[in-house]
Amino acid sequence: MIIQSHKGPYHVHMNAGLPAELAAGKGRFLIDRNVAALHADRLAAPLASGRVVLIDATEENKSIEAMPATIDRLMATGVKRDHVLVAVGGGIVQDITCFLAANMFRGMDWVFAPTTLLAQCDSCIGSKSSINAGGAKNLLGTFTPPRQVFIDPGYLDTLDQREIRSGVGEMLKVHAIAGPDHFARIAAAFDALFTDRAVLARFIRRSLEVKQGYIERDEFDRGIRNIFNYGHTTGHAIEAATHFGIPHGIAVAMGMDLANHIARRSGVAPEAVFRSMHGTLRRAYAGYEELEVPLEDFFAAAAKDKKNRSGDQIAFILPDAQANIVKHPLAVTDSLRAAVAEFFAEERKN
Structure with missing residues (x-):
């Protein structure tokens, strides 16, 4: 796949590992510490290069306050302006590397x-990409695309079931945005997503293809791309209200269901x-259907969503x-509060 961006096109390589020349040349690696341990063979060349910063993938490390220490460790590898930073990990390592x-x-x-x-x-x-600052989540950020993306399905072999389910939640979101027929197709394949890697790979690619159509039209998230917040306004509020007692993508799936419930109760x-x-x-x-979600905490978190433009x-x-x-x-009316309360008390359990 080739994605168009304001900094030029970048390539997404499917079923591909990192090129050997990155470890042999100008690559400077920021690698999730757990990934480095679990995939030492797959990452043998980068790990042997001596140009690696291992990252503990925590929200605390994804903050402006933690950046000076990470920069010091990068500088110790001899990093220069013409070198290439290589992120190996999930979203936290991605955000840190992109910001740097x-x-x-x-x-x-x-x-x-x-x-x-x-x-x-x-x-x-x-x-x-976004990092945290002063206790505020994702307050600082940038639009800086990578030059290349290398998607290696081998990394998925060591994910636990919660992490797979979290990814599936996001895939369901993208297919719902693509339209009812697309959602029906991934729904029909739901069980196979967890048991058949070929099926999973097909829906990974399709998810990226759907998203590509939106990000190339609205890279800076000022218009049509806003709909990728489906399940997130509600899902983020569920995460915050439960003190992150639910994985992100699973919260998104619950958030989508809640959004659909709000839509029917609001006549939308x-x-x-x-x-x-x-x-x-x-x-x-x-x-997670019995997970307690305090209503006032939910609405307090939803009111802070960065897509909100009106105070009420x-x-x-x-x-x-x-x-x-x-x-x-x-x-936020009494009827909206009643609809959300109804979902948490009844509809998500049926």
Whole structure:
């Protein structure tokens, strides 16, 4: 795949490992510490190069406060402006590397080897990255695409089931955005996503192809790309209200189901739209349907969503009458509160 961006085209190589010349030449590697341990053979050349910074993939390390220490470790590898930063890991390592590439020496090239399903099917393209600052999540960021992405399915072999399910949640989101027929196809293959790597690979690629069509039209997320927040306004609020007691992609699946429920209770979409997706989404967040989500904490978190433009409205992304995903801000009324309370108390459990 070739993705067009404001910095020129970049390539996504499917079923591909990192080129040997990166370890032999100008590559400077930022590698998730757990990935380095689990895939020492796959990463033998980079790890032997002596030009590696191992990253503990925590939110604390993905912060502006942690950047000076990471920069010091990078400088110790002899990094120069014409070198290439190589991120090997999931979204946290991606965000750290992208931020450094955008800012060190006024800009460096970087490449990405995503090792989580969520990163392989979604975040590896799109240019966006964010880091935390002063206790605020994802406050600082940049639009700096990688020069190349290398998607190696071998990394998925060591993911636990929660991480696979988290990636599947994001894939369901992308296919819902693509349209009802696309969602029906991934729903029909739901079980095979966990047992058949060929099926999973096919839907990873299709997820990226769908996203490509939006990010090339709206790279800076000012318009149509906003609908990729489907399941996220609600999902992020669920994560925050539960103190991150649910993995991100699984929260997104629950957030999609809640968004669909809000749409039907608000008259934006009919009952049939909710029912057409509920069964699959319910399976995607199975095991978390009893997780307590305090209502006031949920609305407090949703009110802070960065897509909000009005102080008294939340910028929900909802399905319409034809199950097309659209931006639909709603005021926080008693009826909206009742709909959300109903979902957490009843609908997500049925």
